[in-house]
Amino acid sequence: MKLLSHFDNDYDEDGFRTCSVTGLNIHQDAERYVKIYGVTAVIALVIGGIFALTVALTRWELFSLVSEQNYYRHLSMHAWNILIFWMVFMEIAILYVGGPMVLGRKLPLPKLAGLGYILMLVGALGVNWAIWTTPAGADAPLLTAYVPLEIATEFYAFAIVFLLGATIAALPFFAAIWLEKRGNPGKTLPLVAFGAFITSIIAVQAILGGLAAFGYAFVWRVGIIETINTGIYRQLYWIIGHGSQQINLLAMITVWYFLTHVVGGAVVVSEKVSRSAFVLYLFFINLGAAHHLMVDPGVSVGWRVFNTSYAFYGAAFASMIHAFAIPAGLEVGRRQRGKGGGLFGWLTSAPWKNPIFSSTIFSIILFGFVGGITGVLMGQLQLNMTWHNTFATVGHFHGTVALGTSLAFFGLVFFVVKTMFRRDFISTKLAQIIPYFYAGAMGIATLMMMYVGILYGVPRRTSSAVENIPGTDFSLSAAELLFIPLGLGAVLAIVAGALFIVVTVASLIFGRRLEPGDDGGLIPDGGMATDGGITAEDIHAADMRGTFTMCLIFMATFVLLYILNWFLLTQLWQIGA
């Protein structure tokens, strides 16, 4: 707390201040907790990032850094710290931004924000401890902690503590929405607050699944029940296993709307369409948990087809709506201000030197083209046979989480450094290159993961398969060559990630203090809000042809990859009844 007071801003007697970039009224409690949760998330990223290096240098069998006996501990550390702790601590911070800050309210129930934080921290430390003290050669949890592996009982216990903490930490957000709606009946929530609200409901669904799964495994491990059913655990587990990634998705999309607006000047082209897309998520996205059960025994075809498609692709449709609405908001907002003509002038003339802007745009493009398309492909019942548990799966979720969500969160962390910690970057040049460097390196690594998985069947979750399968001459050495760009891309992406941490931390400690009123160079050219706006009459005059063209390119890519994947599948021998 003492350390944080170093970063305190000046508040009025009610505890509020006005943000010089967004114009939002920010209360000190909300701001303090956004900082605390954000900093903790970055620490988790550091730990997970260190293990990214040991994992990458093991899978790149030129090095085979970690032995089979120890590898799975390293993989578990990487998975839990990045996929869970970096993400969920950030997401609580996002809820406090999307709720109290956007609504200009106090943070209600600040003690619960503190209690939730402490429980999450204890849970996270405990999970790390349980993973790291797993004896060499004993069963490590990995992300999934699949039963009936004999995973440390404490692991399940601390995972439960973490989830309870996250639930408590979300309560102040719910209270803020409740108070806002009670105090202003009939008033609509701003889109960012609405997105955060839907995110939080999906989070609760996911957490309930997680408590059920880890609770079920826990009572089995301590001997209260004698047997545990593999299929039931998997169904329960994937409610959180997949659901937590849906929280990432919704939080990221909310951040996209937020950041394209505050640093790019984007508007909302249709409140109706964007909100409907969020509602589609609310109803359908968690059905996607079934993606992980496509090649499981014991689940019927009808159940699998309905759930994996989020009920006729309701949630994929929602994502394609956002894929249009967000760039269209940027296009219309910039065109209204006369920034850039032609088909793509609005985009090429955008503030690409602002790392917050560039990381947001790379996040949108790479998530859509790399993570989004592959997610739908591998989620198809039959195609899943060629993707399941191969390295291509790992490629998919590095496309969604490492490229999509992490890049968006990098942008958000930079934004928080400037607007809440009120520090200038220690080096603007260095900050500028990070999104390009990271997106490029991680993009290459991700594509290579997919190639080695689909074209050579290289499995995930193993310490060796390409050079050496112990006990046999057979290996997947044909994939060897592709591991060079994969390994180099991964190592460079980790370097870029380290650079992000260095710039963030150094800016916090040594960065020039931004005085009240200084926007730190963030306000988009021509201002954030447009003059007058567009009315019902002239909506059709708004020009969205650049976005429309990009979306057609996206659709063509999608169709092409779909056909290619199905072609590969139909080359296989006959399988199934």
Place this chain on the structure above:
Amino acid sequence: MSTPLDPPKGNWWDIPVNRRESIWLGIAGAWSLAIFGWMSGFTRFGDQNPVGETYEVDPDEQWARTQDYLDDAETIEIDGREAVIPPDDSVYITGYRFAWEGLPVALEAGRQYDLHLGAYDVQHGFSVRPEDSLSQQINLQIFPDTEWIVPMTFEDPDTYHVICNEYCGSGHNGMHGKFYVREEL
């Protein structure tokens, strides 16, 4: 048009949608239904579906069945190793840490077999590919408490390699087995 940080004013629901956005909604919606239709239809007309009967079975029973099957089976020597010749169309393959019971097995090309997939201990991954064409590979999840009967017909004579692709403990990287698919046995 509104910003995402301010409440929209007036009756925002009734503001019409831009034509290009409407067209995109149509394209995205049609594509969503199309890929649903294809996936659903393929379960009826397609040749590759991860579908088969499943039975709950406890590991002891799974062990007994696999042993009965192995007792009934003949063996043949291929590449200096003894391979199982299944007595009929049923082929039992049971995973355990860190090997596949029932492998290697010798199968006839073009004949449909019922693969009885299961495990004695923990979850495993049944990942198969022919030696000469690594891009042709399929992956199925194997449970210790469930027997999954998946029919398969291997058309091309080749040696098929099975590796475990679900983490099943330290030593998992060496869990490997083979099918020999031959024109005649």
